Amino acid sequence: MGVFSALFSNVLNLDYKQIIMWLIGGILIYLAIKKKMEPTLLLPIGFGAILVNLPMSGAITQKIGDIVQEGPISILFESGIANELFPLLLFVGIGAMIDFGPLLSNPKLMIFGAAAQFGIFFTLSLASLFGFELRDAASIAIIGAADGPTSIFVANYFGTKYIGAIIVAAYSYMALVPIVQPPIIKLLTTKKERQIKMEYNPGNVSQTTKILFPIFVTILTGIVAPNAVALIGFLMFGNLIRECGVLESLSKSAQSELANLVTLFLGITIAEKMQADAFLNPQTILILVLGLVAFIFDTAGGVIFAKIINIFAKKKINPMIGAAGISAFPMSSRVVHKLGLEEDPTNFLLTHTIGINVSGQIASVIAGGLILNLIPR
Numbered sequence: 203m204g205v206f207s208a209l210f211s212n213v214l215n216l217d218y219k220q221i222i223m224w225l226i227g228g229i230l231i232y233l234a235i236k237k238k239m240e241p242t243l244l245l246p247i248g249f250g251a252i253l254v255n256l257p258m259s260g261a262i263t264q265k266i267g268d269i270v271q272e273g274p275i276s277i278l279f280e281s282g283i284a285n286e287l288f289p290l291l292l293f294v295g296i297g298a299m300i301d302f303g304p305l306l307s308n309p310k311l312m313i314f315g316a317a318a319q320f321g322i323f324f325t326l327s328l329a330s331l332f333g334f335e336l337r338d339a340a341s342i343a344i345i346g347a348a349d350g351p352t353s354i355f356v357a358n359y360f361g362t363k364y365i366g367a368i369i370v371a372a373y374s375y376m377a378l379v380p381i382v383q384p385p386i387i388k389l390l391t392t393k394k395e396r397q398i399k400m401e402y403n404p405g406n407v408s409q410t411t412k413i414l415f416p417i418f419v420t421i422l423t424g425i426v427a428p429n430a431v432a433l434i435g436f437l438m439f440g441n442l443i444r445e446c447g448v449l450e451s452l453s454k455s456a457q458s459e460l461a462n463l464v465t466l467f468l469g470i471t472i473a474e475k476m477q478a479d480a481f482l483n484p485q486t487i488l489i490l491v492l493g494l495v496a497f498i499f500d501t502a503g504g505v506i507f508a509k510i511i512n513i514f515a516k517k518k519i520n521p522m523i524g525a526a527g528i529s530a531f532p533m534s535s536r537v538v539h540k541l542g543l544e545e546d547p548t549n550f551l552l553t554h555t556i557g558i559n560v561s562g563q564i565a566s567v568i569a570g571g572l573i574l575n576l577i578p579r
Contacts, residue, residue: 205296205448208537209551211348212434212477216257219479219482220255220256220257220478223255223326223476226248226251227248227251227255227391228248228252230247231369233488234248239378241449244373247369247513251476254476255476255478259273259435260274262275262276262474265323267452275471276474278474279471283354283468283474284358288467288468289354289468292465294437296351297437297441297444297456298453298457299457302406302415302416304553304557305557305560306407307406307557308557310327311554311561312564314507314562315562316565317507318524318525318528318558318562319347319348319562319565319569320401320500321495321497322347322496322569322573325495325499326343329342330491334485338362338364340360341353341360341368342364342579343573344372344570345368345371345375346528347492347569349529349563350373352529352567353372353386355433357369357568358399359399360430365475365553366475366477367485368489369472370476373516376530380533382494382497382498382501385500390521393441393519395512396545397545397548398520399546399548400520400523412448413442413445416441416445417435419438420439421562426572427572430568430571431569433508433570444456444457456573468520501526504527507522508521508523515535520554522541522542523538523554525538526554527558527559527562527565528566529562530559530561530568532556535558539552
């Protein structure tokens with residue numbers, strides 16, 4: 203009878219909002235498995251959303267009378283996200299995956315990564331106009347970086363109460379890169395522009411250059427945006443492990459085991475901020491819309507900047523490559539390359555887009571650091 207009594211009590215405590223969160227969790231799991239959209243993140247986020255929205259869930263900290271029962275997901279959140287540990291560890295893995303060779307052989311590609319961050323600052327202003335406090339607006343705007351760890355870091359740094367919606371939006375739009383970017387690119391370019399071929403002259407980038415690059419970027423960022431040192435430092439440390447030539451086994455571990463495990467725990471821990479009462483509100487829908495706006499304007503910013511350069515350049519560039527300046531690596535570079543092949547099967551843009559895409563990774567982290575510096579905590 204005790205079991206049935208407890209079951210009946212839990213059913214009575216069930217809120218319709220919790221059922222909605224189960225459905226949201228189920229949709230995320232469906233997208234991860236059936237559509238293969240960022241499965242390493244959307245699946246644990248989706249399952250976590252269900253887990254924390256069960257009546258009296260033991261997975262999260264609950265206060266029953268005068269007794270506080272700590273839950274494992276709440277503990278993981280405090281020890282892994284609240285102190286920015288998980289995002290920083292994930293950056294080590296990401297840094298170990300990135301080859302900056304294409305960028306170093308053509309450093310001017312760096313400007314496209316910077317141009318593609320326009321949506322962040324545009325959305326920051328827009329979110330403020332919609333009534334969000336400046337710190338919340340900044341956290342929302344970083345969704346446009348298409349960089350999950352940076353979004354988590356900035357949102358947590360400012361202590362925004364919308365962190366759950368921000369993280370879900372950031373990773374969802376990263377997964378939707380192949381759907382969101384192509385229509386924007388086609389809207390802003392002509393068929394003739396999309397057919398522009400670009401020569402690729404790979405420079406001979408020495409190992410010394412590849413080793414010095416992450417060190418130089420870390421020092422420069424530390425001088426310009428001190429609050430971004432942790433973000434850029436862990437990213438560049440991962441890259442230094444890759445390029446130094448003496449830590450091959452650690453580099454492979456960072457790219458696979460470390461990145462996979464941290465991503466797994468990060469995904470399910472995010473659910474701490476997806477409890478129904480905090481997640482289901484009009485602001486969440488507005489955040490999803492503003493995140494999409496940031497994403498669209500980042501893409502548009504890169505393309506339009508490339509078109510402006512073409513006004514003055516003797517040797518024209520394909521403006522589509524500017525869209526790869528967002529930080530969704532390597533999805534965005536592949537999307538642009540595929541669009542080029544659709545227009546002309548002999549038009550290979552991948553070497554250019556990869557260089558721009560990795561520059562976008564750096565630029566998004568620096569943009570996040572600048573926002574941390576400009577806006578008081």
